[in-house]
Amino acid sequence: MSLVFAGVCSHAPGITGRSDLADPDKRDALYAAFDDLHDRLEASRPDALIVIAAEHFANFFMNNMPSFAMGMADHYEGPIEDPDWLKIPKFTAPGNRDLSGRIITEVMKTVDVSYAEEWLFDHGIAVPLNFLTPNFELPVIPVNINCQGPPLAPLHRAWAFGEALRRAADSVPERIAIVGTGGISHWPATPDSGRINEEWDREFMDRWCRNDRSELLDYDDLTVYADAGQGGFEIRTFLAVSAAAAGAKGTMHFYEPIPIFAVGCTTATYDL
Amino acid sequence: MSLYYVQKYLYELNRSPSVQSDYRADPIAAVEVFAGDGELKLTTEERSALTDPDIGKLYHLGVNGQILMHFAAFHGIEWADYLERMRDGIRTHGPVREGVYALTTEL
Numbered sequence: 001m002s003l004v005f006a007g008v009c010s011h012a013p014g015i016t017g018r019s020d021l022a023d024p025d026k027r028d029a030l031y032a033a034f035d036d037l038h039d040r041l042e043a044s045r046p047d048a049l050i051v052i053a054a055e056h057f058a059n060f061f062m063n064n065m066p067s068f069a070m071g072m073a074d075h076y077e078g079p080i081e082d083p084d085w086l087k088i089p090k091f092t093a094p095g096n097r098d099l100s101g102r103i104i105t106e107v108m109k110t111v112d113v114s115y116a117e118e119w120l121f122d123h124g125i126a127v128p129l130n131f132l133t134p135n136f137e138l139p140v141i142p143v144n145i146n147c148q149g150p151p152l153a154p155l156h157r158a159w160a161f162g163e164a165l166r167r168a169a170d171s172v173p174e175r176i177a178i179v180g181t182g183g184i185s186h187w188p189a190t191p192d193s194g195r196i197n198e199e200w201d202r203e204f205m206d207r208w209c210r211n212d213r214s215e216l217l218d219y220d221d222l223t224v225y226a227d228a229g230q231g232g233f234e235i236r237t238f239l240a241v242s243a244a245a246a247g248a249k250g251t252m253h254f255y256e257p258i259p260i261f262a263v264g265c266t267t268a269t270y271d272l
Numbered sequence: 273m274s275l276y277y278v279q280k281y282l283y284e285l286n287r288s289p290s291v292q293s294d295y296r297a298d299p300i301a302a303v304e305v306f307a308g309d310g311e312l313k314l315t316t317e318e319r320s321a322l323t324d325p326d327i328g329k330l331y332h333l334g335v336n337g338q339i340l341m342h343f344a345a346f347h348g349i350e351w352a353d354y355l356e357r358m359r360d361g362i363r364t365h366g367p368v369r370e371g372v373y374a375l376t377t378e379l
Contacts, residue, residue, distance in 0.1 A: 081345075
């Protein structure tokens, strides 16, 4: 079949964990945007959902840090965080080991990717799933791009990884959806938590929607760090989705800086 | 000193109920089991920061916030208090020594 859905959304743990501390109007608007993203995903009738996340030391550490990793199991557990802290109960999400294996095999033709037959979901995947597949009825293929422990794979490699994911999605008979999760600008888990560069975010999302490769790769980690914080390194997940969308144009459905959530909360999709 | 091993211990603690149980029972002994004697893996300063616990010192040492915030939550430290303890760490000990989770605004 092919790729039937491509989108991005925020994954900050505060979105669920500190929901009671947010401006109720802004929080409810964000939750409605997540519900809208859920409906769009469901309407695409996917057989599986690839979630490209920026993992936060739940499964991978600097003793053996892959630039790119993909899950290959029939089920995954989460959240690794304290459920009371994240306000997401413990869950078991379905996977599809066979499908993962076929997709990973195809990706490996152009990108060296690690595979993991065990994967504990942290907020990078658990928060999006909480809204997008709340009943855990859709098989998930987790993907991690290292955005935490430098050296990080350069942006053009994240792009190549996204292209490989698209080629892999096109090579299997199943209907594949893909969602990237992460920043954009943010300084999470530092004393600067709540700082958000809205102007930078909107410029980035304009580029994301135009989906021009040269524009999207015209960033570097030094300037991203200065303008968008260490959380901005997570644009790799968004770029991978752009590459997977193969030139399709996008629409940002929601953007709202919510400081207690530590991020400009975003949902967007490509018109495949 | 080794920021790597400070973070490695916290990574394992965040993931493992048995490591958490050992730490709760006797944090000094638990950290010693991890690091052994001497300062090859952890200095006295780092051991104390882990066992006190001193969130501000750990932040100053450069512990990645994605690891540190869960250690703070493990100790029942509320979000606003967690942010303030990191600021206190900078006031007391100086700027973050290494890593990408440095303070970028004024105290």
